[in-house]
Amino acid sequence: MEKPMRRYTPTDVILEIEGRDIHVNKQVLADNSPVFKAMFESNFSEKHKGRIVLSDKKYDDFVIFLNTFYNPELSEPITEKNATVVERLADFYGMAFMKENCLSFINDQIKNAVMNSNYKIRPETLVDYMAWIEQQDIDEQQDSESSFSSLLGLCSECSTQSLKQAGICSKVSVDTQLKIAEKRITLMEKEIRSTLHQGEKNILELMKLAWETWKKICEDRLVSICNKISDKFGKFTTTTLVDYIIAAERYNLETLLSNAIDIASKCKPSDLLKEEKFCQIKDSTKSKINEKRNELFEEHVSSCHHGRFFTHLR
Structure with a gap:
């Protein structure tokens, strides 16, 4: 055993x-x-x-x-690693004493982290707590409203990378992720005002926070443009497309890169090869474009649709 x-x-x-x-x-x-x-x-x-x-x-x-x-x-004992798991099962099996212990532990942790800057909660735990609150029923969510607001603030103080590594994209709703991003922007603006007022020299720290925040906003804007590509939205040249791909690779914009690859797979290979900067695109990305193009071709053949296969970008 x-x-x-x-x-x-x-x-x-x-x-x-x-x-x-x-x-x-x-x-x-x-x-x-x-x-x-x-x-x-x-x-x-x-x-x-x-x-x-x-x-x-x-x-x-x-x-x-x-x-x-x-x-x-x-x-x-109840710890940050088992609190949410135990609370859910304690609630299911009617163990009020155990459920209350878990709730007290979680609430105390959140309060301590909010009141004491030296008291840190791991990003993995913050994400678990946020996912746990989202899964509660309506009455319990109302009781946890204060904790939810506090968690938004605590998450906004974590780096984007640490939250991604903690699984926030799969565990927490998009709506909550956007609220965290908004909190981060507010925090960044506050830090900028404070830095300018006090004349502090921690510009590198400030720029890191600004980049992590605005990187997400810029990527969302570019992805939105990619998603709207069609005749009625105007021209979108292969030159611009190649620039998007290079920018996505350089700044690790995974969503933008994925969208750009989808669009590139619908272009004529010869049109892309004519672009001067096409040689700057990574071989791995070029392979993904070819793989996606092959998938589209197979779908085209299997559906027995007639007409032109490639969508030309003007």
Whole structure:
């Protein structure tokens, strides 16, 4: 058996999660959770089963959850790494005391970080907290409104790269990401005013903050232009397209690069090769353009559509 499971003896039921077994004791679960108590003591189908499949749970999350209460002598405390996971499961299984402990821990962390600049919360944790608040129901979101506002401020103080590495793009809604960007702009403006007023010399720090903020705004503007390319929106030359690609590569604008590659794949190869700056485009990007062009060609053939394949940019 796996090491984390050795603490759960003696056992009289197996919980199967994601095809893996956790050997536990019914009475211990019932003593801590009214949901498990009803499951094992009422006329539920699980009452006499020796194996219960929890199909909607994650194995690793459930082990973390059990580790906080199952064996009092080995229980692990609530930390920034397990607070949101434990809170969700504690809420599901009706463990009000555990849920309250998690909420208190999270709220205390956020308050400490807001009030004390030396108290830092990892970007990964901030993103998890933000995703957790977004997943709460309407009543709970209203109760957490203050925490949500504080998290926006704390996230705005993190670098764009650190938030991306923490998974903000996949875990947090686009609307919230935009609110964080707005907070960052406000913070940047405040820093600029403060720097000009006090005559401070930390220009490099200021420019770094400004670049991270305005880089996103510039990329969004350029992507918007790319998305609107058509006859009614005017001319868009291959020269401009090549410039977009080079800028996207140079400044790591992934979204802009992806859009520009899509457009380039619809151009005649000869039109792109005529461009003087085309040789400055990375080989990896050129390969992606060719791959996308091949995909479009295969789609064209399979759909048996007639007419010209390539869309020419004027």
